[in-house]
Amino acid sequence: MLDLNWGLPVIGYLFLAGVGAGAFTVSSSVLLRGGGFSSDHFSVARYGALLAPIPMMVGTGLIILELGTFQAAIANGDIGLFFRWINLFLTINMSPMSIGSWVLGLCILVSLIYAYTFLSKESAPDDDKKGLRQALAWVGIPLGISVAIYTGVMLGATPARPFWNSPVLALLFLISALSTGVAGILLLRALFGGHNPSQKMGTQSESANAPNRATYLLASSDSLLIGAEILTVFLFIMFAHLTIGNPAQAVSIILPGGELATLFWVGVVAVGLVIPVLIELRYVIPTLLYRQPYAMPRGVEMAVCVVILIGGFMLRYVVVVAGQLTGPMGI
Amino acid sequence: MEVTQKTISRRSLIGNIGKGATLAVAATALPSPVKAAVDQKSVHYAMVIDARKCTGCHACSVACKAEFEVPLGVHRSWVEYVEKGTYPNVSRSFLPRLCNQCSEPDCVSVCPTGATYKREEDGIVVVDSDLCIGCKYCMQACPYDVRFINPNTGTVEKCDFCLHRVTQGLEPSCVNTCQGRARIFGDLNDPTSEVAKLVATEPVTVLRQEMGTKPNVFYIGADHSDESDLRVPGQYVRVDTHRPIQERR
Numbered sequence: 001m002l003d004l005n006w007g008l009p010v011i012g013y014l015f016l017a018g019v020g021a022g023a024f025t026v027s028s029s030v031l032l033r034g035g036g037f038s039s040d041h042f043s044v045a046r047y048g049a050l051l052a053p054i055p056m057m058v059g060t061g062l063i064i065l066e067l068g069t070f071q072a073a074i075a076n077g078d079i080g081l082f083f084r085w086i087n088l089f090l091t092i093n094m095s096p097m098s099i100g101s102w103v104l105g106l107c108i109l110v111s112l113i114y115a116y117t118f119l120s121k122e123s124a125p126d127d128d129k130k131g132l133r134q135a136l137a138w139v140g141i142p143l144g145i146s147v148a149i150y151t152g153v154m155l156g157a158t159p160a161r162p163f164w165n166s167p168v169l170a171l172l173f174l175i176s177a178l179s180t181g182v183a184g185i186l187l188l189r190a191l192f193g194g195h196n197p198s199q200k201m202g203t204q205s206e207s208a209n210a211p212n213r214a215t216y217l218l219a220s221s222d223s224l225l226i227g228a229e230i231l232t233v234f235l236f237i238m239f240a241h242l243t244i245g246n247p248a249q250a251v252s253i254i255l256p257g258g259e260l261a262t263l264f265w266v267g268v269v270a271v272g273l274v275i276p277v278l279i280e281l282r283y284v285i286p287t288l289l290y291r292q293p294y295a296m297p298r299g300v301e302m303a304v305c306v307v308i309l310i311g312g313f314m315l316r317y318v319v320v321v322a323g324q325l326t327g328p329m330g331i
Numbered sequence: 332m333e334v335t336q337k338t339i340s341r342r343s344l345i346g347n348i349g350k351g352a353t354l355a356v357a358a359t360a361l362p363s364p365v366k367a368a369v370d371q372k373s374v375h376y377a378m379v380i381d382a383r384k385c386t387g388c389h390a391c392s393v394a395c396k397a398e399f400e401v402p403l404g405v406h407r408s409w410v411e412y413v414e415k416g417t418y419p420n421v422s423r424s425f426l427p428r429l430c431n432q433c434s435e436p437d438c439v440s441v442c443p444t445g446a447t448y449k450r451e452e453d454g455i456v457v458v459d460s461d462l463c464i465g466c467k468y469c470m471q472a473c474p475y476d477v478r479f480i481n482p483n484t485g486t487v488e489k490c491d492f493c494l495h496r497v498t499q500g501l502e503p504s505c506v507n508t509c510q511g512r513a514r515i516f517g518d519l520n521d522p523t524s525e526v527a528k529l530v531a532t533e534p535v536t537v538l539r540q541e542m543g544t545k546p547n548v549f550y551i552g553a554d555h556s557d558e559s560d561l562r563v564p565g566q567y568v569r570v571d572t573h574r575p576i577q578e579r580r
Binding site: 069090095100161324327329330 | 441442
């Protein structure tokens with residue numbers, strides 16, 4: 001592996017925190033608004049709720065592995081250093097990482113309780129946990145967005161890393177988090193398909209009319225998000241490329257001829273964005289324009305979700321590595 | 332020690348470089364960054380490095396290693412060699428490096444635990460190794476790459492102007508050992524000190540001034556050339572960092 005201060009654990013964390021935060025935000029939003037999901041909204045929210053805390057916790061576990069004190073604790077067998085990260089929660093300051101740690105901790109906590117309200121297979125929109133669930137969802141939307149956006153702010157707050165030092169990066173990470181969150185929910189639905197608790201509540205006929213309505217809505221909103229992400233990637237590159245000096249020099253690492261160009265254009269743009277959005281549009285457009293029944297085969301659906309998730313990981317990988325391989329020009 | 336302050340924007344600076352002026356010329360032409368660095372603190376430690384007197388002997392690097400028992404592979408202070416030109420017009424110069432003890436330190440503003448901070452009393456940026464968790468955020472934020480993880484403790488370390496010596500009235504170890512008297516240390520707020528006089532009268536430069544960190548390590552006659560100057564046609568530049576990390580970043 002390259003000699004990087006922030007390596008795979010951080011990359012994995014940025015990706016997983018994004019998936020979890022995105023799923024939490026989407027789940028909360030769908031639960032509160034209902035949207036066009038009608039009776040399916042509860043099932044969609046449930047998948048998102050049950051998914052959200054898992055990647056966030058795994059990612060947080062990963063990032064602890066990257067701490068110098070934790071690594072020294074393993075290398076030297078110094079027990080006292082294992083829990084040095086507690087220091088993060090003994091103070092709060094204006095460092096994006098300090099605010100991020102508190103927000104992340106809070107978000108994991110809230111998403112765990114939120115997931116608990118959905119845990120029972122008997123859970124239904126109007127059961128006794130409704131009040132708690134809705135209150136947590138109101139908190140969940142801002143918390144999820146905060147976690148998704150802070151990762152980009154954290155990287156962006158470093159003028160010494162001109163590749164990261166862009167206001168567009170936080171937006172890019174936010175949109176990527178939402179889109180991978182939706183992909184995560186879609187993937188879970190495809191894997192464990194159709195278990196819809198609300199169907200037991202006598203709304204079966206309604207959802208039977210449009211069995212794929214929820215999947216259609218998720219896929220179309222995901223393609224919308226990916227569209228926005230492509231636009232943001234474009235802005236990210238253009239604003240750096242059109243600047244003179246450090247940002248232009250730094251961004252050239254992902255432009256044709258750069259060290260990470262192949263990884264970026266194949267891994268992030270083609271695999272992560274263009275291919276999945278084209279496949280999704282192939283199935284969404286007939287329904288959207290001609291009211292044809294939506295019928296994306298389950299295998300295709302899973303494949304699309306998997307490549308979107310791979311693309312989300314590749315985005316974090318390229319950004320984190322590129323930022324550390326480039327620096328200010330001159331001395 | 333009033334110095335006329337002409338603001339030169341980062342864009343125009345870099346624009347000049349792009350036009351083909353070498354970085355060294357551009358940096359020498361910069362207005363002195365002194366005024367920004369001087370404030371009303373009682374003591375304001377600063378260092379002047381006269382690169383014309385440096386012979387690249389690494390005595391400072393060795394003294395620093397010995398002073399702090401710095402582990403293998405990492406450095407608090409080191410010397411870079413800059414070779415440039417095409418025969419017969421060639422030059423070789425030396426650039427001693429250490430923490431710049433910036434007046435606007437990026438590392439301090441990103442530290443999530445408050446482990447790294449700028450001392451009110453003398454302006455030295457220090458790391459509290461009991462608070463540091465080793466998240467390496469400051470290493471990302473530092474434009475000078477002077478911070479490293481001590482493999483023994485897992486916490487971040489860097490040059491602190493030999494705080495333990497300075498508070499006892501001694502010079503930093505690298506200054507003490509410098510055989511060419513290239514390193515001069517002192518209080519910038521004391522107009523009679525050698526650093527204050529040098530900074531007031533010499534065309535001093537700082538590293539990466541465009542980062543806005545307001546460094547307190549000033550260079551006289553430093554060659555700011557970098558490998559990125561290879562873009563200048565016919566120009567040969569080689570930088571040897573004498574560190575495991577061969578690139579400046």
